[in-house]
Amino acid sequence: MSRTYTIRELTREFSVTARTLRFYEQEGLLSPSRRGQARIYSGRDRARLTLILRGRRVGFSLAEMREILDLYTPGDGGMAQLAHSRDKFVQRIDALERQRRDIDESLAELKLGLEAIDHRLAEHQETARPSPRAIGFGMIPAD
Amino acid sequence: MSRTYTIRELTREFSVTARTLRFYEQEGLLSPSRRGQARIYSGRDRARLTLILRGRRVGFSLAEMREILDLYTPGDGGMAQLAHSRDKFVQRIDALERQRRDIDESLAELKLGLEAIDHRLAEHQETARPSPRAIGFGMIPAD
DNA sequence: TATTCCGTTGACGTGAACGTAAAGCAAGAT
DNA sequence: ATCTTGCTTTACGTTCACGTCAACGGAATA
Incomplete structure (x- = not known):
């Protein structure tokens, strides 16, 4: 069972707000599992987030990044x-x-x-x- | 007296709408002169527009581009x-x-x-x- | 003279990507 | 038992970069 991350850990590591991560989930770019109602992010989620943020920096919209990520699965x-x-x-x-x-x-x-x-x-x-x-x-x- | 351009010429050459050019002017990125009330763009305006659009393609905001252009003058x-x-x-x-x-x-x-x-x-x-x-x-x- | 183009100035609308409260649950510390 | 901390959802607000009318002005053409 590989490492998991809380929302706070990811916000700190990537310098994004929790709101952003929830928004990305709402937009279908991330899909963390839940422990109770708390989000719990997998290594895969983390990898996707890396790509999302890099894509954002080079000007891709979230819709484009979702499309790209979908292509990877x-x-x-x-x-x-x-x-x-x-x-x-x-x-x-x-x-x-x-x-x-x-x-x-x-x-x-x-x-x-x-x-x-x-x-x-x-x-x-x-x-x-x-x-x-x-x-x-x-x-x-x-x- | 060097070449000048109408708003239509620039929209066609750069594939932007007239609305966009007026907006850039309103935001202080372009300042075409007027013949009557019609805008008349100089070669300098055209050069600035080239930089603005290239900046836009690489992710600069209009505010950033204005700042950069100001640095050039x-x-x-x-x-x-x-x-x-x-x-x-x-x-x-x-x-x-x-x-x-x-x-x-x-x-x-x-x-x-x-x-x-x-x-x-x-x-x-x-x-x-x-x-x-x-x-x-x-x-x-x-x- | 009427029509048809370009061009103009407001003013309001829109989509993307979040921000910002407001209000509440759940678990551990005091 | 209350308090604090962390996380949650819901929902409205905001900024940017324009789009979209609406209503009008002058110039050329029919």
């Missing part, structure tokens, strides 16, 4: 179902890879901005007065 | 302000890099799931009956 459907699940997986992967590109572009943009700032700061270190050429970060045209 | 503040802006940039970069890791982990997870599905499909290709061993994807413990 293969239903009773036959090969057609399985092929359909495969499609879903591929879609999710494509979406994430697009997002990765967006992040890389945003990072490049922000790093340029950081460099520009550092140049202005360094320049101020040498000469007390700012050069007019340094006004504006250069990535958004002044127009 | 250096205010009248002195070096202290600039140093503060630098901090903000660093924070954003850190956040994005963390998100990149999350995405990579999610991708790894999903690709494992995809492999498992492909194995099940391939197996079905050879033998008509599924092996009990293949039940469950293996990434979430059955408990």
Whole structure:
């Protein structure tokens, strides 16, 4: 019999509120068993929670995460179902890879901005007065 | 005098509604000029919109994007302000890099799931009956 | 002149993801 | 026996990012 967790333990470990965990259960993302009326979370619940929160951080909605998690517990459907699940997986992967590109572009943009700032700061270190050429970060045209 | 855009042009190019563009303006993210009462967007507005939408795709709130965009148009503040802006940039970069890791982990997870599905499909290709061993994807413990 | 487009400004509605009381049960400590 | 602590359910409230009318304005076209 593997380890179990109380709601408080999970809230502390994952920095979420109990309300959140109950809400996820209500939305069908978790299904802890009960001891009396108290919730008791299994290792499986914990693993699902890990995925849910990570999915949340990368922008998946709860509905999307439920769908993904459902895909991980293969239903009773036959090969057609399985092929359909495969499609879903591929879609999710494509979406994430697009997002990765967006992040890389945003990072490049922000790093340029950081460099520009550092140049202005360094320049101020040498000469007390700012050069007019340094006004504006250069990535958004002044127009 | 550089190119300008109507609200319709931007909605079509970026696949957003006019309502969205007006909302962004109301929230201080865009500030198109007017010809009469009609909005007329500059290249700068367009560039800002590009950043806003990319930021949105990677999970930034509008408030965060406004803050970032404000950082790109250096205010009248002195070096202290600039140093503060630098901090903000660093924070954003850190956040994005963390998100990149999350995405990579999610991708790894999903690709494992995809492999498992492909194995099940391939197996079905050879033998008509599924092996009990293949039940469950293996990434979430059955408990 | 009437119609038809675009475009405008309010103002209210909506869905997602929780927050926030309010009120109560059950078990252990004092 | 009461008190505190932890957990529960029910239910209404909130924020964000828009959507959805409604009613109107000017410009071009029929």
